Amino acid sequence: MHAKDWIQLMLFLGVLAAITKPLGIYLSKVLDPEGKTWLDPVLKPLERLSYRVMGTEPKKEQDWKGYTLAMLVFSLTGLVFTYAILRLQHLLPMNPEGLPGLSPALAFNTAVSFTTNTNWQSYGGEGTMSYFSQMVGLSFHNFVSAATGIGIAAALVRGIARQTTSSLGNFWVDLVRCTYYLLLPICAALAVFLVSQGMIQNFKSYDVAQVVEPQVVQVEDAEATTVGTQKIAQGPMASQVAIKMLGTNGGGFVNANAAHPYENPTPLSNFVQMLSIFAIGSGLTWYLGKATGNQGHGWSVWAAMMVLFVAGTLGCWWAEARGNPIHHGLGLAMADGNFEGKEVRFGIFNSSLFAVVTTAASCGAVNSMHDSFTALGGLVPLFMMELGEVVIGGVGAGLYGMLVFVVLAVFIAGLMVGRTPEYLGKKINAFEVKMAMLSLLVLTLTILGFTAWASVSDWGLAGLNNAGPHGFSEMLYAYSSATANNGSAFGGLTANPASGDPHYNVTLGVAMLVGRFLMIVPILAMAGSLAKKKTSPPGPGTFPVSGGTFVVLLIGTVLLVGALNFLPALALGPIVEHFLMLGGNLF
Template structure:
């Protein structure tokens, strides 16, 4: 269908050369791509292409489209289970983490590129490598934050060209399980499981059986929740460990050393999270990468779905309990802080060692390079 709809136009440049311009009914596909959080672009450079995303206004509209259905799923869930206050707490927690990630990414990318510093070229634009000049750093990092917080792989800048810590931020947003707000329905599903783990931790602290949304959270529910929490690091780190030593996998890397490891980590993180974006240097069209990335997508999509359904089935059979004096309120600032802590500790403990060997090492290499000038 794509081939039948695609066409091209031939133009003569001002210098007298010939140029072939790819054409496509882009507008009709862009709405599906962004609202459906698919992320696959009809042009090779995705939403950085001027025929797909020509102005800051289209950037704003399409970036909002990425998240509107994911956030709507949060509020739809709150209405369906009659727990609006509890779900608002989940929204606040997700929004705070997403905002903090976006702010960090902006600070990181606002710094000048090391090569410009070495060449003694002053610039106030920040790191513009891999970014469109019509968007600049602000629109680029805002897009990167939203598309990695959701399971949407569209890009308007090249994440592989970000500063090392900038690439780490985009990876970490996906490694959290893409719950900020994540996919349509899948983000709220995983966030509810994180909330269950948070009340479970609180219950252990005070020695009471934890409750969430009026249901007792017992061993069975926590076991299924842990399937969801553990499948992401199992897939990402397991496949990455093998790929880091396998010659067939290493042949697809553009870069060696820490950035090469970042390419591997990003690929499996994106595939497991069903995001779809990539570090552009990796040539993944090879039997090893096609097979293992496909398996990572299957693990990341279907194992959490089955586990969430199992949790739902276990909870629906339990009676709804009235709040008591020992029930932890799950709609206030205390719970929001506890939930954020559980999410970050789980993500940090699972992925920080791997990130330390990839983007964090690359960051210190960059600092050492800049110190020479």
């Protein structure tokens, strides 16, 4: 753990803090239908045209049921649209490699994955997806699923900030404005920057290169063959990477994702990609303070997120820098740390930082193989997802997930002092607590339920490349990633086997749908209930929702819920694996 790495961590946190307020100010304008931005002269006519085409009256707001219904109908329509593209890929244009259409199970999994902002990939991008599928079927969701998450967060904040009303805004307005005024312009600038760093952006067919040393390839029972060439993927990569990072989508254009030199060419591109993953989620905390008239509250939520993030980064970094205990016992590479599965050009620290950033946010892009981390190093990104993706989290999803914990923290504080809990002047009653708990219990039941089923099923065990506790961790990670709408994986698990067994693809797809929509519905119901309440002035017994005491209580609530729900499962996986490795055993 070198001084240069500490400097990089401080630089990352400093730049993130510096951009939080400017982004929050801009977000407050974008999320206000009457807000004016510097892009209005160009985009306002397009915005008005979009409303006319959609048949939407932008000034007519919706209650929580109308907002929810619009979101669900739009998401389902987009899912079917993408499923059709993936199934018919071989008949559509921009397919220079002649790639076939996807199987029903894989098309379902992929369409659900991108609809839910998960971008879990049961396939290698360069060998499965045509340019048309990447740019139309998948990128469409990269924009609109991110805009949907931001809109849901805005609706919840409006419910907290408003009083004696049933309206939470207009889903279609939030969707259009977030896409046009926020995601598209920033992604255009980010894509140009990535091209300047060496990332490709073209429509060429794949290049074929002669390898220096021909390889002998043995595929199951087939006769061994010698391969002297290698295909090098081409395509419109920079435009896809920009939105996958900014929208916390994470799906790689190529299978190696951000470890590939085309997707992540330089240390500067690596830094900017990590920063873009956190940018909008960080800015939304400032928007929370602005909208509720309590800027200290917004910064306190940000501080709680950062404490959890820094703790996770230090834990993962320490475990990877310390290295593999088995290697230590053999006296091998003791000074180098654990370099297995990592790009040498990024090293231990940048691999660990990227792993925590991408799982603290629901991004899922990776610049190293999490399956190759040490047991404790791999536990950190796993636990970050199991906290509910609330440490910055996905764009919008992180804020509304953390506000669920805020409601629970305020409820606990009220119980401790014997008063009816209040949150920013509004009484927290049984309905709000029930909705908050429902959104959390749905995630827990899905993760642990599907992991338990897979661990005792032939199809679940058949997809593993590892036995023992690490194999269990692979399954637990997969369903945690799917339910948390993250999309990263312990790469040892094969969710799309050559046999065509659909179990993993289908169950992971169901987990993604549950993790996205069965969490959003109770949260919007809670927002609708809060919006109807009157705001009362704070009294002498009101618990303050800003400052150090609140930050400590909020962090404690997040950790307590995460630990109670998932510590037994973690003990069966990475924790027992760590102790076995200390004893020099693999199983």
